[in-house]
Amino acid sequence: MKKIIKVCALAALATAPFMGSVAEASDYPNRPVKFVVPWPPGDLEDILTRIIAEDMAKETGKPTTVVNKPGGAGIVGASDVARARADGLTIGSFVIDILTTHLLSGNAPYDKDTFEPVGIFLDYPFVLATKADSKYNNIEELAEYSQTHDVSLGHFGYQALPTAITFKVAAQEGIKFSSNAAFDSNDCSTLSNGDADVINTTTQQILACLKSGDVKLLASLTRNRLSIAPDVPTLNEQTGISQTTWNGLFVKKGTPEAVKQRIAEIAEKALSSDRVKELSATTGAGIYWIGGKFAEEVVTKDYEASKSLLDYMKE
Missing domain, CATH: 3.40.190.150 (Bordetella uptake gene, domain 1)
Structure with missing residues (x-):
């Protein structure tokens, strides 16, 4: 009898953590x-x-x-x-x-x-966007324009993946950004206020000015072309850089x-x-x-x- 009790006790100890997890899960969320x-x-x-x-x-x-x-x-x-x-x-x-x-x-x-x-x-529908009246319409034209004009970049921070991708594009395609700055939000006002000439952002942040025609897209950092901008080539199409x-x-x-x-x-x-x-x-x-x-x-x-x-x- 003592051996049976001992075995049962050991079994109970072995399953205690599992039973605790099950109990916690079945009660989730309790707060x-x-x-x-x-x-x-x-x-x-x-x-x-x-x-x-x-x-x-x-x-x-x-x-x-x-x-x-x-x-x-x-x-x-x-x-x-x-x-x-x-x-x-x-x-x-x-x-x-x-x-x-x-x-x-x-x-x-x-x-x-x-x-x-x-x-x-x-x-994310990440994009490179600029004001509608900018003299460039894609990555190649941006690179050419930046050789003789100052072009500033707005992004979400130096350790953000889309920022790193953008810097890689600039190095590979010969884009010269005269300056760059990180913002918590890269929206319509970032461009209209002149805080940046090109922004790395998501379509959600600039939907209003895309719909109004005040902003245009240079490229999408997506697997496929955006459903809301099917005529804008992806970054992969323009540069061969495919990370999203x-x-x-x-x-x-x-x-x-x-x-x-x-x-x-x-x-x-x-x-x-x-x-x-x-x-x-x-x-x-x-x-x-x-x-x-x-x-x-x-x-x-x-x-x-x-x-x-x-x-x-x-x-």
């Missing part, structure tokens, strides 16, 4: 959930994260908030998630840079194993698998709504869901691919 967007409100990752948060609140009956924490090209918000517990109650909505270029450049106060992906859901930028949901490493699955179920359902389909159609954004091991593979692959861009990142 309010916070989504952290490390950028100002209004861009695609913010809008989509808010849609996911709204659905989570409806599905679970628990308060769910979206907190915008811009600064440090995304590092301020990412650090907030890095300090959180591994319980799925703090979820980061992260652009690729946070998991790749920031780490590779030694710019991040967290390490490669700090976060785990819940899922990747957005291909995505956004996904991430939690602290060690978060129970069942909790991650619950978050993924809610997010995937939210992203299949008509509201999201309309957003994709109006902005040209690629909106989808890649979860689990496939998301991990994307992160690993892009981490390796980003190493080649380090030479184009400036302090």
